[in-house]
Amino acid sequence: MGQRGELRRAPAYDGELGAAVARAQEGDEAAFAVAYRIVQPGLLGYLRGLVGDDAEDVASDAWLEIARDLGRFRGDGAGFRGWTATIARHRALDHLRRQRVRPRGSALERDLLDLPGPHSTHDQALESLSTEAALTLIRALPRDQAEAVLLRVVVGLDGPAAARVLGKRPGAVRTAAYRGLKKLARQLRADGVTDEPPRTLGEST
Amino acid sequence: MTGAGNRPAGGPERERTEAADMAGRHGGRGPADRVPLESLLATALRADAAGREDRALAAFRDARDSGTHQAARTRRRDDWRPRRPARRITLSVLAAGLALGGVAYAAIDAGRPAPGDTDRHRDRPPAATTPPPPARPTPEAPAPTSADPTRTSAPADPDRPAPAPDPEADCRAYERLPDPARNATAWRRLVAAAGGEDEVAAYCARRLTTPPTARPAPPDRPADPGRPTRTHPGNGSAQSANKGGSKGGKQ
Numbered sequence: 001m002g003q004r005g006e007l008r009r010a011p012a013y014d015g016e017l018g019a020a021v022a023r024a025q026e027g028d029e030a031a032f033a034v035a036y037r038i039v040q041p042g043l044l045g046y047l048r049g050l051v052g053d054d055a056e057d058v059a060s061d062a063w064l065e066i067a068r069d070l071g072r073f074r075g076d077g078a079g080f081r082g083w084t085a086t087i088a089r090h091r092a093l094d095h096l097r098r099q100r101v102r103p104r105g106s107a108l109e110r111d112l113l114d115l116p117g118p119h120s121t122h123d124q125a126l127e128s129l130s131t132e133a134a135l136t137l138i139r140a141l142p143r144d145q146a147e148a149v150l151l152r153v154v155v156g157l158d159g160p161a162a163a164r165v166l167g168k169r170p171g172a173v174r175t176a177a178y179r180g181l182k183k184l185a186r187q188l189r190a191d192g193v194t195d196e197p198p199r200t201l202g203e204s205t
Numbered sequence: 206m207t208g209a210g211n212r213p214a215g216g217p218e219r220e221r222t223e224a225a226d227m228a229g230r231h232g233g234r235g236p237a238d239r240v241p242l243e244s245l246l247a248t249a250l251r252a253d254a255a256g257r258e259d260r261a262l263a264a265f266r267d268a269r270d271s272g273t274h275q276a277a278r279t280r281r282r283d284d285w286r287p288r289r290p291a292r293r294i295t296l297s298v299l300a301a302g303l304a305l306g307g308v309a310y311a312a313i314d315a316g317r318p319a320p321g322d323t324d325r326h327r328d329r330p331p332a333a334t335t336p337p338p339p340a341r342p343t344p345e346a347p348a349p350t351s352a353d354p355t356r357t358s359a360p361a362d363p364d365r366p367a368p369a370p371d372p373e374a375d376c377r378a379y380e381r382l383p384d385p386a387r388n389a390t391a392w393r394r395l396v397a398a399a400g401g402e403d404e405v406a407a408y409c410a411r412r413l414t415t416p417p418t419a420r421p422a423p424p425d426r427p428a429d430p431g432r433p434t435r436t437h438p439g440n441g442s443a444q445s446a447n448k449g450g451s452k453g454g455k456q
Contacts, residue, residue, distance in 0.1 A: 024265070025274065032265045036258055045250030060257045067264035071274030072283040079285025086282065134249035153243045154250045161285075185242050 013038050017077030025070055032070070036063065039081060043088050045154040048131070049138045049146055050092040058095050062088040082161040085151060089165060137184055145180030148173045153181075372398055376409035 017038045023031035040059065047055035047062075065087050073083050129137070138146050144166075151162040151173075162177070163170040268274055375391045375398075399408030 027269050027274070029262060029265060029269070033258065033262060036256075036261055040256050040258075041251040044256060045247075048250060056256060060260055063257070063261035064264045067261050068268045068273060069277060069283070070265065070268065071277030072279045073285070074279050074283060075285030076287070079287070083283065083285050129245045129249040131249050134246050138246070138250070149246070150250070153246050156247075164285075181242060184246070188242065188245075 014077035014081075017080055018075075019077075021070075021073070021077065021080045025073070032067070035080065038077075039084050042081070042155040043084055046085060046147075046150045047088055047092055048135055049150045049154070050089070051095050052135070052139075054095060058091050059088065062091040065091070078158070078161065081155055082157055082165055085155050085157065085165045089147075137187060140187075141180045141183060144168075144172075144176045145183070148176035149180040149184070152177050372412050376412045 017035055020031040020034040020038070024035055040063075043062070044055055044059050047058050051058050062084070066084050069087075073080065075083065138149060141149065147166060148162060151157045151165055152159070155162075157165065159174050159177075160170050163173040166173055372395070375395045378391055395405050395408070396402050399405045
């Protein structure tokens with residue numbers, strides 16, 4: 001299992017997370033809180049990439065399901081990341097479907113309107129990316145690439161786990177992550193974030 | 206956290222290759238994985254994430270106190286235990302077992318009265334006073350039937366066909382594996398043998414503590430064609446049978 005090393009935080013916390021989940025499954029509420037605090041940042045980051053401003057709501061709903069179904073889960077800390085990401089993703093897709101039924105100016109459209117200027121993004125990229133700028137970059141990717149990058153980098157899943165969350169073959173997810181990161185790197189090194197016109201989330205290359 | 210090498214000034218070329226490198230191999234742990242781009246993204250998107258912890262904790266308490274956690278059954282999508290290697294091994298074992306153990310198994314089956322077979326798996330009474338199950342017909346019969354016992358036994362022992370209809374093996378698998386196994390064939394077999402889901406634990410406790418003389422033990426299993434002496438089936442054969450049984454139960 002040498003596959004959990006891509007993100008510094010993930011392996012560092014996976015042991016603690018696995019222990020917390022096990023205790024939570026025995027009824028320990030404090031342990032569940034520990035698991036929540038370890039998982040929530042990555043989960044929320046992933047959901048931000050999927051549903052934008054509604055991420056908090058969707059994450060909250062996902063946690064209701066996670067809390068309810070905790071007894072069903074089997075696995076270690078890394079597995080718990082994958083399991084929770086799968087639940088969050090289903091909630092997000094439900095959310096997006098509902099939005100499609102009654103459109104109200106999707107989060108994506110609002111984000112695109114708020115696109116930071118190329119230079120501001122570039123300046124920030126010198127030392128750090130703001131959340132908004134990172135989201136803008138990610139959401140300009142085709143959705144399969146955006147999700148692959150988010151799951152790998154933000155949630156901290158390894159390749160096979162990300163593939164399981166997405167219901168795809170590991171090879172396909174690896175390719176998508178590769179392309180996504182390559183494109184992001186290209187955009188960051190260019191004279192601004194809009195090296196090429198941003199695409200709509202979900203559009204395929 | 207994001208390290209000193211984040212500056213795009215460090216070289217666009219470097220950034221690109223590192224990103225490519227990272228994405229290309231997921232198994233790596235080296236420093237090259239900690240590319241600036243990833244760190245930037247992770248730091249930016251993971252920040253600021255308090256959320257509604259209180260709501261999640263309330264839901265947790267509700268589920269716990271109402272017994273939802275205990276009653277929950279693990280579905281396939283809830284099982285994230287790393288087990289891919291095990292599955293691969295099981296498949297190869299299964300295939301090899303079918304190929305190599307098939308002959309021995311068929312030979313054994315031929316020498317076995319049909320009624321005994323069904324009796325053995327389905328009609329075992331759950332009562333503690335289980336009489337020694339119908340003795341497997343003539344332990345000597347199977348082994349000699351294969352012309353060369355040593356040849357079949359070596360591969361057949363670990364490679365026995367997986368779905369072992371063997372109570373001991375099923376019971377050991379049941380004890381070792383948590384819920385997921387309970388959807389499996391082995392679990393259904395146990396329930397049938399025990400006379401109900403609630404009886405399985407007691408049934409298995411009996412099965413696994415019954416002295417060797419009282420149980421049919423798996424000498425008749427194809428696992429044993431290389432073990433000509435059936436007088437002492439004891440632990441060795443039970444364990445080898447268990448090996449295959451637990452694997453079968455996992456699937």
